[in-house]
Amino acid sequence: MKHTISDLEDIASQVRRDCLRMVHAVQSGHPGASLGCADFFTALYFEVLNHNPEFKMEGVGEDLFFLSNGHISPVWYSVLARSGYFEVSELKTFRKLDSRLQGHPTTHEGLPGVRIASGSLGQGLSVAIGAALGKKLDGDKSLVYALMGDGELQEGQNWEALMFAPFHKVDNLIASVDYNGQQIDGPTEKVLSLENLQAKFESFGWHVITSDGNDMAEIVKALHYAKSLTGKGKPILNLMSTQMGYGVDFMVGTHKWHGSAPSNEQLETALGQLKETAGDY
Amino acid sequence: MKKYTYTEKKDTRSGFGAGLHEAGKRNENVVALCADLVGSLKMDAFIKDFPERFVQVGIAEANMMGIAAGLTISGKIPFTGTFANFSTGRVYDQIRQSIAYSGKNVKICASHAGLTLGEDGATHQILEDIGLMKMLPGMVVINPCDYNQTKAATLAIMDNEGPVYLRFGRPVIPVFTPEDQKFEIGKAWMVNEGTDVTIIATGHMVWRAIEAGEQLAELGIDAEIINIHTIKPLDEEAILKSVKKTGCVVTCEEHNKFGGLGESVARLLTTEYLAAQEFVAVNDSFGESATPDQLMTKYKLDPDDIVAAAQKVIKRKR
Ligand SMILES: Cc1ncc(C[n+]2csc(CCOP(=O)(O)OP(=O)(O)O)c2C)c(N)n1
Numbered sequence: 001m002k003h004t005i006s007d008l009e010d011i012a013s014q015v016r017r018d019c020l021r022m023v024h025a026v027q028s029g030h031p032g033a034s035l036g037c038a039d040f041f042t043a044l045y046f047e048v049l050n051h052n053p054e055f056k057m058e059g060v061g062e063d064l065f066f067l068s069n070g071h072i073s074p075v076w077y078s079v080l081a082r083s084g085y086f087e088v089s090e091l092k093t094f095r096k097l098d099s100r101l102q103g104h105p106t107t108h109e110g111l112p113g114v115r116i117a118s119g120s121l122g123q124g125l126s127v128a129i130g131a132a133l134g135k136k137l138d139g140d141k142s143l144v145y146a147l148m149g150d151g152e153l154q155e156g157q158n159w160e161a162l163m164f165a166p167f168h169k170v171d172n173l174i175a176s177v178d179y180n181g182q183q184i185d186g187p188t189e190k191v192l193s194l195e196n197l198q199a200k201f202e203s204f205g206w207h208v209i210t211s212d213g214n215d216m217a218e219i220v221k222a223l224h225y226a227k228s229l230t231g232k233g234k235p236i237l238n239l240m241s242t243q244m245g246y247g248v249d250f251m252v253g254t255h256k257w258h259g260s261a262p263s264n265e266q267l268e269t270a271l272g273q274l275k276e277t278a279g280d281y
Numbered sequence: 282m283k284k285y286t287y288t289e290k291k292d293t294r295s296g297f298g299a300g301l302h303e304a305g306k307r308n309e310n311v312v313a314l315c316a317d318l319v320g321s322l323k324m325d326a327f328i329k330d331f332p333e334r335f336v337q338v339g340i341a342e343a344n345m346m347g348i349a350a351g352l353t354i355s356g357k358i359p360f361t362g363t364f365a366n367f368s369t370g371r372v373y374d375q376i377r378q379s380i381a382y383s384g385k386n387v388k389i390c391a392s393h394a395g396l397t398l399g400e401d402g403a404t405h406q407i408l409e410d411i412g413l414m415k416m417l418p419g420m421v422v423i424n425p426c427d428y429n430q431t432k433a434a435t436l437a438i439m440d441n442e443g444p445v446y447l448r449f450g451r452p453v454i455p456v457f458t459p460e461d462q463k464f465e466i467g468k469a470w471m472v473n474e475g476t477d478v479t480i481i482a483t484g485h486m487v488w489r490a491i492e493a494g495e496q497l498a499e500l501g502i503d504a505e506i507i508n509i510h511t512i513k514p515l516d517e518e519a520i521l522k523s524v525k526k527t528g529c530v531v532t533c534e535e536h537n538k539f540g541g542l543g544e545s546v547a548r549l550l551t552t553e554y555l556a557a558q559e560f561v562a563v564n565d566s567f568g569e570s571a572t573p574d575q576l577m578t579k580y581k582l583d584p585d586d587i588v589a590a591a592q593k594v595i596k597r598k599r
Binding site for chain 2: 026028029070095096097098099101102103104106108109117118119120121122151152154155156183184185191192
């Protein structure tokens with residue numbers, strides 16, 4: 001381990017503060033799933049990924065990460081900044097004119113750490129598969145990671161990608177699903193139920209593991225376990241249960257915070273529940 | 282310059298929501314579909330009164346277009362609702378084959394068009410949708426200018442057999458057209474008669490053209506302002522009549538200069554009556570995150586930009 005679990009939890013707390021402050025400052029953006037995925041992102045960038053903050057697009061010999069549900073950009077930007085890709089102070093430009101921190105992540109402004117634009121849902125898994133195939137062609141043994149939303153899985157392109165990866169033995173790929181059960185119009189079960197996701201993925205030929213994405217020890221363990229499963233002929237799917245808004249009592253578990261910003265008072269209350277551990281930007 | 286005033290500002294998407302609700306009352310064949318954006322598309326009133334005629338398809342726009350096409354077969358009139366990008370580019374071939382080529386009576390209703398959705402940025406700000414949709418044979422393309430006009434347009438397309446693309450937006454803007462207007466598809470609306478230059482505007486740019494017209498009047502320039510809410514079929518007669526009078530034209534749209542209203546006007550003028558033209562449009566660029574006002578300024582869609590374009594084009598008059 002590069003960090004203790006409690007160190008990682010401290011970082012995740014700071015990341016959650018960053019997310020809320022970024023969204024609050026411009027009164028727009030997506031706090032819900034950003035908070036829910038803060039533990040995953042922290043574990044990934046501070047513990048699991050073999051990566052170099054001196055960013056190079058090609059990422060030769062490095063693990064690559066692709067965010068398909070681009071609306072949770074706040075959590076990614078915070079973790080990229082806090083792990084050295086760019087100055088933490090740049091977080092204050094989020095969603096503002098002429099910023100590299102666009103509402104949805106993009107390569108267009110050259111932000112270090114981002115290798116593809118996302119925001120229009122359902123496209124990231126295909127891109128991650130392409131990047132993983134590229135690594136195989138180059139004999140590069142490092143891995144490719146991807147994250148998708150659960151509502152996002154309603155997009156048909158995901159299922160084209162889900163069919164492709166096992167058939168082509170893309171076994172250097174670890175895809176995670178942010179299984180929070182929420183989307184914009186309500187609980188996923190009410191909007192368009194995904195039914196038995198695990199059985200679906202397995203029937204497509206993935207090696208499926210499940211995890212609790214809001215338990216730092218467990219998510220670290222799950223990602224290390226996922227790593228140990230690579231190179232065995234199957235892509236790996238981490239079905240990761242999270243709670244939207246995790247870490248702030250009045251935001252937990254509801255789609256209401258999918259894409260709305262906290263007021264001044266709400267921000268204050270929320271920050272009161274999250275330790276400042278690495279200094280606010 | 283004719284005086285235009287307004288007492289309130291509203292978003293055009295709310296005009297769509299109100300129109301859809303009214304359409305549902307008037308015609309029981311009207312069915313609404315949405316892809317996880319009910320609140321953004323203002324469909325709540327329709328859903329409340331006609332829950333059995335609402336279809337929530339989830340985040341699956343391609344499936345939505347196919348289902349809409351299929352619903353027309355029993356005589357339903359489907360209105361699909363999602364953001365403009367996901368209503369067009371995302372599902373272009375589904376629209377092309379199952380709706381346009383098949384001649385199906387689907388109303389593709391698209392919110393958050395253009396730059397003015399603001400902070401979400403370029404992935405959501407489509408500036409190519411007018412071009413994409415006007416190129417489809419038989420597709421009617423409409424971009425109304427305020428709440429009242431959007432509501433009236435939503436009702437008018439219900440009664441117009443055939444595929445329609447209805448484009449509207451997110452920000453609140455002045456409501457300046459009459460509440461009880463009759464919306465005639467393909468018929469230009471004369472905003473102000475003038476003699477020195479023709480300003481043709483669509484969507485959110487119409488109010489900006491009025492503001493520009495007031496500035497031009499102070500500079501002694503008498504602008505004729507025309508609202509082209511229907512980009513296809515284009516009201517060629519109205520445009521030609523005006524340009525024959527003024528001898529020059531400025532086109533204004535919240536869209537890429539390639540493929541938009543301006544190019545439709547240019548095609549008309551080069552074939553029927555050659556005249557100088559300036560384009561107030563986005564200059565072959567994606568958008569970005571910022572407030573709507575900041576973006577309209579950065580991408581040169583302000584009233585000042587229309588004034589400058591008018592002054593420039595007058596110098597090149599035939
Ligand atoms: C193609 C496409 N359709 C619609 C949207 C609008 N949209 C943004 S996020 C979202 C809901 C996503 O749900 P989920 O993947 O579960 O993410 P969560 O709500 O958990 O953040 C929708 C419909 C979009 N960005 N892209």
